[in-house]
Amino acid sequence: MIYFDKVSKIYPDESVALNDVTFTVEPKEFITIVGHSGAGKSTLLKMLIAEEYPSAGSVFFESANIHRLRKKDMSKLRRRIGTVFQDFRLIPNKTAFENIAFAMEAAGRTDAEIQADVPHVLDLVDLGSKMWSFPHELSGGEKQRVAIARAIVNQPDIIVADEPTGNLDPINTYDIITILKKINGLGTTVLLTTHNKGVVENIGGRVITMEKGKMIRDDREGKYIL
């Protein structure tokens, strides 16, 4: 489904973020990418949504080379990938409902679909009561649940979550991971980065370990080994 082919990323100041990374993601997998800060985990995910471009190598989504797509096709691709960020990245002057609705509007869904689906996904992340709250009125855990709701509302093929629990306390972390596991159980591929040992052990799926831009381990039934 996704194929990283000898991907390297060297920034203009010559720091190496990724060094010859090759791996494949199969449908319905839940992959955890672990590593210290600066190991290249986030860069790896940014490649997938074309927020970063590789210095060498290519990234394929099905048969399409992500970084060769035209602008229009890029927008279409991004609608098939749900993204969750460490800093939530909600639109500050839109309510929880509108933040999620925006992703659906961008995908060209009808008003009827929006009215039906948004409350549904908000219930799924247990935020039905905060539908009309603005991001600044929500706690960190709640914001992240809105972000997850936004990521899943277009029924993407894959969820990409970059340190989604990085800013959260243990209880919220546990809730978020539970939600992501539930989504994965419904058939969506999940790609998640973390440096939290507890998270890795809770998920228990495939674990890829990064160090200084290189992929040093790829374990089927992974553990946090660093």
Place this chain on the structure above:
Amino acid sequence: MMFTSLKRMIRSGFVGFWRNSFLSFSSIVVFSISLLVLGSLIFFNTLTTAFIAKVKDRVDVNIYFTLDAREESILEFKKTLEKMPEVSKVDYISREEAIASFTEKYKDNTPIIEGLKEIGYNPLPATLNVKTKEPSQYESIANLLENKDTLPKNISSIIEDDSYHKNKLIIDRLSRIIPLVERTGWVLSIALLIVALIITFNTIRLSIYSSKDEIAVMKLVGASNTYARGPFVVSGVMYGIVSGVIALVILAGLTYYVDLILVRFLSAYPGDVSGLKNLLFSYYVSHFIEILIVIIGSGVILGGASSYIAVRRYLNV
């Protein structure tokens, strides 16, 4: 589909306008000032044009005829003058009219009236009052009068004098000052417009800079460039409309107030100033539709185009 996204972009622009009320307010203040500058320039031009016309109208050349000149010859010469392309107007003042307005003017001044009686006849000559289109053209009239060879014999013999040389200094000065005033007005207008344009554009740029993360998020959740940009352009257009209305209201008050000052100022000005009374406000009322289109149209174009350009650099996500 296209209609739906257009509707959504407009709605989203409206909502953004209200929710970012502080940002909108600051932008509207700057926008209104710019549009007010634009409007003031329109009225500044109206005012200078009217003043220049008044001043030009005050400048003329009188041709005085000998006391025994026959009226038919003078009227014939009047027709010749009227055919000249430089001439805009020629008025004939007969000897009788001259003496009548003279006695009227000095009716309280006994020595003059007495003196007039003493003379026993009408000493005032018949006059042709000539006005040209531009002050600089009086010289060609004067040249014509002086060059006795080009004039028919019966005319040159009855011309006594003309007032060109007496007024030469002021006519020369006016013909140099008027174009200068007009040109300065233009340069000033253009300079002010450019300043207003730059300030407005930068205000929009700053307001959109504060939304750059928002634009990135829009792009990352799959919005097309057009769809991410649309709401900002709508907000920009709304700044233009609201500021345009504010500027129009302020302009109405301003023109009314300036007219009041003008009347007080003009009471010291000699001659007929009735045309300058309520000049600006009546211009505002009679040209309201044009002014409305210019002011609000500029606001809409300025707001929309500035937003469109300013968003562009944050779309590359």
